[in-house]
Amino acid sequence: MKKALLFLCTAALAFACTKDLEPSRDILLDGDKVDVGAYSRSCRKLFVLNEGGYGSNNSSLDFLRFTDGNYVRGAFRKMNPDVAGGLGDVGNDIVVNGNELWIAVNNSGIVEVVSAEDERELAATQVPTPRNIAFDDKYAYVTSWSGAFASSTDYSNPKGHVYRIDLATKKVEGSVEVGYQPEGIAYYDGKLYVANSGGISSQLPPAYAYDNTVSIIDVSSFKLVQTVEVAVNLKSVYSDGNGAIYVTSMGNFFDVHTGLYCLLASDPSKPMAVGGQPLKPEAVHVSCSCISDGTVYCIGTADEYDWKASHTYYLWSCKLNENSKDSFRVDLYPQTFTGVPYGMYLLSDNSNNKCLVLGDAGDYFNPGTVSAYDLANETKLWSVTAGVCPGHFAIW
């Protein structure tokens, strides 16, 4: 979801990123020093959202300040000591919109808006179980698992919704019912693309079934216009800004692998599986993913059905071929990773060298790590201890 928009946002924010660097009020915060090298010199901060543990109220906001290489932990709590409870319980998404940082705090029922400049709270909007956020120029759109709050009357297995929040007033203005437990969301050309996971639905009797659809919403009428079957347990949605909508699937952990799928905005009813046709990815697995310059990057592992503790992960990227529009360019990188990849982000330097920032969740109870890898030299650049489950990134 998020990174999709980030692509759009980074493009839109090219100006914001290069304007004069003024000291902000959080300049006094410091943390671990890392060597950021030449990456993202034109931007000020890389924000890291640590989800925390469900019910532990320990979601936290970290950032890496590019100007001095300081990795600051727990910035929200430090800059907002008067907000009772800190950032809250399970931060699930973080997206930059202009100079605002939008954070979906899932189990607090809050969409938090803070200033990207100094992490001070600007607004906290109530949305039940918010998951992910997308924007157009008037509204923020937030996926939500909870149907009970909105129109649904089926409390035994309610469908999710997309809530619309006015960017100016930060107030909720309506919602649309989508599929079961919607996750990722992306905006492209007047439409919202929503991935429905059915993650809770799969645990509920009698069907124990995942959702497998993408819901498409027309933003002008704010109505559901199309539902497309893609694959079970969908997760992230990215728009490449050029008509391709990418959707990741988490598989069913049993006999359906994870995978990456692509819909064309021009004809979304025919989803394509990356890595094989018909819809059956064989060699491309997705544990976590992000989008950068119209290319989707994924980290995956082949032995997904294995119960063993450690896996070896590989990095690959995918881009729709501009000319044919029905085939992909898939690149495999030589580097492998271990641990528990939980979220990723790509930084670039001026010569377009890429640096992978990877969040590792460790054991999910204790603080994880954020590490950076130089993809050209296959080296690890730096690594810091973050919060619990560092899984979401945004750049400003």
Next chain:
Amino acid sequence: MILPLLCSAFLFIQEADTLKASRVSGTRERPVLLPYEEADLRKEAAASAGLDDVLRRFTGVQLKDYGGAGGLKTVNVRSLGSEHVGVFLDGIQIENAQNMQVDLGRFSADDIDGIALFTGQKVLRLQTAKEYAAGASLYLRTAAPASDRISVKLRGGPFGTVSPSIRLDKLGARVRASSSASFVYSDGRYKYPYFDTCLVRENADIRSLRLQTRLYGKMDGGEWNMMLYTYGSERGLPGPVIRRAAGFPFSAERQSDQDLSVQGAWTKDWSNRYSIALRAKCAYNYTHYATHPEKNPMALPYDLRYRQYSAYCSAAQSFAFTSSLSADMSCDLQGNWLDSPVHGNSPSRLTVTSALALKFDAGPLRIAGTLAWQGAYDHYPSWRDAWMPSIGLTWEPRPWLGLDAYARRSYRLPSFNDLYYTLAGNTSLNPESALQLGADLRLSNESMAEGLALELRLSPYFNRVSDKIVAIPTISQFRWTMLNIGLADITGLDVRSVASFSAGRWKLRGVLRYSFQQALDHSVPGSLTFGNQLPYVPKHSATADLDFEWKGWRLFWETLFTGERWSRSANIQDYHIPSWSISDVALSRRVALKSGAELNISLRCSNVFGLHYQVVQGYPMPGRSVSATLDFKF
């Protein structure tokens, strides 16, 4: 005499009195290792004390308490993990195959006479095999009827708590019977601080009803007893205190339970040398858990019903070779069935436990070796088994000096949740292993001065829990599994000292307890948590009790101290829980009426200084509260 029966006046709690050797009245068999902690609830100062109030003061015990009358309360002994602690009600284990946790909040202190906690093997004759197999054992002994009497009790407490109970004891020619009923209602609405404001705990109400009938009798030169137990409750689960949007409640979750069990035991001495005990139990447990999304927009829509059935039988034999050497053999068979909506299927298990014990008891020296074997067959199918040896000895060279030491290895089977929980279970788990080494030095001066008695006990120990079953995520946050990768080393020292003084009608007793416990995570070398203290285990903890009696009056003061802890094994500031100390005071008056009736009035103030604290992070405990109990026996 077959078994050396030594008088032990201070040992007032024995395993299952009803099953004890009865041939020489006034004498009792001693366990090889004395109980690590014990309490006589008949002598507890404040009648309102629940089991948790008693257990939390024991050395080396962590009581996990989620707060309020309906909050889960489990006990963890010397950081073994609560799954290793076997809870035995009159000698028969209370089981929960689903999660291996026994909620002590469900037992009222009303019907329980005594609690004893053993870390080493106690090795009394005619034990069940499961007693040999438990890593640590907590014994609850119900009160047997001693005379025809009716007891009526009414307790009123804070947060809308009302608890009436009644108990009838009847002695017949051949059968003694006791029936009791107790009801608890609590609205659970207590205040707690939340940053700058003060909130009230919501959805923490509970109502429960417990009915119990016990029969004791003699038959063909043997003894038997039987118990019928039912418990029903309906409660709110208030959930952790977290940041929550103002319009949404923390929780609307409700849970209701129905328990039904019948258990019985029969013991008989066939000769001076040979005795036998047969025991059996059938239990049914129904749990309904619902999140009520219609009341809480934040709730995930779960409405789950679990049914657990278990059937158990045990045969134990004891044979005395000489007056000091005896052997015991016992075998238990247990079936567990779980009917669950989230375990993919309905798991079932057949467990066989056998034990062999050899005991040598020659006055000042007692030695015992035991070997237990447990095998469990699950219908999935999977099979796992383990051997559990132990050795223990006690040497009491002088009346004022006692030394004991033990070494044992025990295992706990993976629970149904560990094995079969949707997307988390792992059917290839091994039993979790606990190696325990412990020693005690006991000193007392009972004979030295008139009216003054001093006792001191020093207990160093080392435990290693390996193959610890831990939940870890594998390839995604939704794909968890359980693995045998945990390793914890626990080094500790428990100190208990007791001083009592009496002169005329005055009685004063003081108990000081101190525990040092270094419980280190040694699971993954090089990880952030390696070498850190385990979650919720304080390095230092202490309690001080002062008990003052004069005529029928009694004043009891208790202060508990728990040192700093961490809620995660990452011992960093974010997860630091500061130390806390709370004090309780109780005043009671006993009046003996001419008719032979007895009235007991007590008043208890818990958390006198109104300190706000949390035992479990996110679950605030109540502040100051006062409760009163009226207990009338006639």
